[in-house]
Amino acid sequence: MTYELAREAFAEWGVDTEAALATLATIPISMHCWQGDDVRGFERATGTSGGGIQATGNHPGRARTPEELRADLDFAYSMIPGKHRLNLHAFYLDTDETPDRDEIAFRHFTPWVDWAREQDVKLDFNPTFFAHAKADDNLTLSHPDQGIRDFWIEHGKRCREIAAQMGAAQGGEVVNNIWVPDGSKDNPVDRMGARRRLEASLDAMLAPAHDKAHLLDAVECKLFGIGVEAMTVGSHEFYMGYAIRNQTALCLDMGHFHPTENVADKLTAVALSVQDILLHVSRPMRWDSDHVILLDDSIRAMAQEIVFADLLARTRIGLDFFDATISRTAAWVIGVRNMQKALLEALLMPHERLRAAETGLNFTTRLMLTEEFKSLPHGAVWSEFCARANRPTGTRLIGALDDYQRTVSERH
Numbered sequence: 001m002t003y004e005l006a007r008e009a010f011a012e013w014g015v016d017t018e019a020a021l022a023t024l025a026t027i028p029i030s031m032h033c034w035q036g037d038d039v040r041g042f043e044r045a046t047g048t049s050g051g052g053i054q055a056t057g058n059h060p061g062r063a064r065t066p067e068e069l070r071a072d073l074d075f076a077y078s079m080i081p082g083k084h085r086l087n088l089h090a091f092y093l094d095t096d097e098t099p100d101r102d103e104i105a106f107r108h109f110t111p112w113v114d115w116a117r118e119q120d121v122k123l124d125f126n127p128t129f130f131a132h133a134k135a136d137d138n139l140t141l142s143h144p145d146q147g148i149r150d151f152w153i154e155h156g157k158r159c160r161e162i163a164a165q166m167g168a169a170q171g172g173e174v175v176n177n178i179w180v181p182d183g184s185k186d187n188p189v190d191r192m193g194a195r196r197r198l199e200a201s202l203d204a205m206l207a208p209a210h211d212k213a214h215l216l217d218a219v220e221c222k223l224f225g226i227g228v229e230a231m232t233v234g235s236h237e238f239y240m241g242y243a244i245r246n247q248t249a250l251c252l253d254m255g256h257f258h259p260t261e262n263v264a265d266k267l268t269a270v271a272l273s274v275q276d277i278l279l280h281v282s283r284p285m286r287w288d289s290d291h292v293i294l295l296d297d298s299i300r301a302m303a304q305e306i307v308f309a310d311l312l313a314r315t316r317i318g319l320d321f322f323d324a325t326i327s328r329t330a331a332w333v334i335g336v337r338n339m340q341k342a343l344l345e346a347l348l349m350p351h352e353r354l355r356a357a358e359t360g361l362n363f364t365t366r367l368m369l370t371e372e373f374k375s376l377p378h379g380a381v382w383s384e385f386c387a388r389a390n391r392p393t394g395t396r397l398i399g400a401l402d403d404y405q406r407t408v409s410e411r412h
């Protein structure tokens with residue numbers, strides 16, 4: 001179907017496709033660097049990610065250097081309509097120096113800052129509290145050893161400085177997301193002690209003031225990870241309270257809850273108490289498996305909540321998945337485009353009509369509307385969005401993804 005016919009089909013329901021396209025063009029997605037190299041980073045250390053997170057698979061083409069990762073990112077962005085962000089982890093530093101985590105500084109990231117400026121991509125940042133000898137106990141900021149806690153507090157402080165400087169360099173906010181793997185494999189007897197230590201370490205880390213226009217701190221909870229099945233110190237309740245008490249952003253990772261929980265439902269519930277929300281959009285298949293996100297009901301529900309609750313300005317949308325069994329560049333492209341498609345579908349819904357049906361307790365109409373809308377030609381509107389941004393769809397997209405994968409598949 002052509003865009004013109006689609007536009008008319010939506011207009012019959014009072015939906016303005018041009019307004020939806022204009023809004024979609026303003027929504028940046030923060031694409032996570034760690035999909036490109038299976039969460040290994042560039043510290044020249046051997047070993048895997050640790051902290052209970054693990055990419056599985058051995059598809060050819062993993063980026064081995066910052067240059068390769070940037071080339072892969074350039075390609076991925078060239079397949080995605082709109083202007084987006086890059087979510088960079090601290091252990092992706094790009095330098096000839098070999099600083100430890102408590103020694104990193106802005107200068108170790110200048111190639112990324114320069115690249116971001118050239119590509120007109122905005123950066124977000126994350127301290128890396130895993131894949132390090134001082135995290136081998138699966139304890140960092142809550143470690144009983146004060147020396148280890150101090151090491152990680154210093155890492156966190158330095159990351160906040162780096163993020164704030166990135167924000168100043170790019171003339172806007174950088175989200176600095178704090179996730180620590182801390183937890184216990186078997187039932188602990190002193191949960192309170194661990195949580196008090198985590199709180200005190202976070203307080204110390206977050207004490208230095210930075211310009212809010214350049215730095216937004218976020219905290220990310222988790223239910224469990226491999227190796228910390230009995231307790232995660234930074235649970236949802238812990239960080240929900242922490243974010244409210246300290247006015248940080250709260251990160252909701254869709255893989256970090258009980259598998260049957262509806263993470264989209266949490267958005268409005270937490271939005272009453274926290275100002276800023278960060279999403280890690282992910283696909284947990286039975287557990288926090290971080291599969292590439294599909295255009296499925298969970299992603300649609302999330303997009304719908306953001307749009308219907310008018311939370312676009314307060315919600316930063318980041319992605320968090322890593323699949324090493326498929327083309328890593330294709331994984332990015334598929335994931336970001338699926339998030340955009342879900343947002344577009346939400347923007348193309350007849351909001352007022354649906355709200356009126358609900359407020360009038362007319363649940364039959366509400367159900368009729370949501371189900372009829374599934375048959376409207378969203379695909380034609382999406383294709384128009386891609387065409388206006390000079391981005392391919394369908395077989396042209398698949399051809400481009402395959403061609404690029406062929407160019408990187410010789411990497412070992």
Ligand SMILES: C[C@H](O)[C@H](O)[C@@H](O)C(=O)CO
Binds near residue numbers: 039126220253280288
């Ligand atoms: C690499 C990320 O920081 C990590 O995936 C974190 O966000 C997470 O979700 C851990 O399970």
Ligand SMILES: [Mn+2]
Binds near residue numbers: 220280
């Ligand atoms: Mn996450």
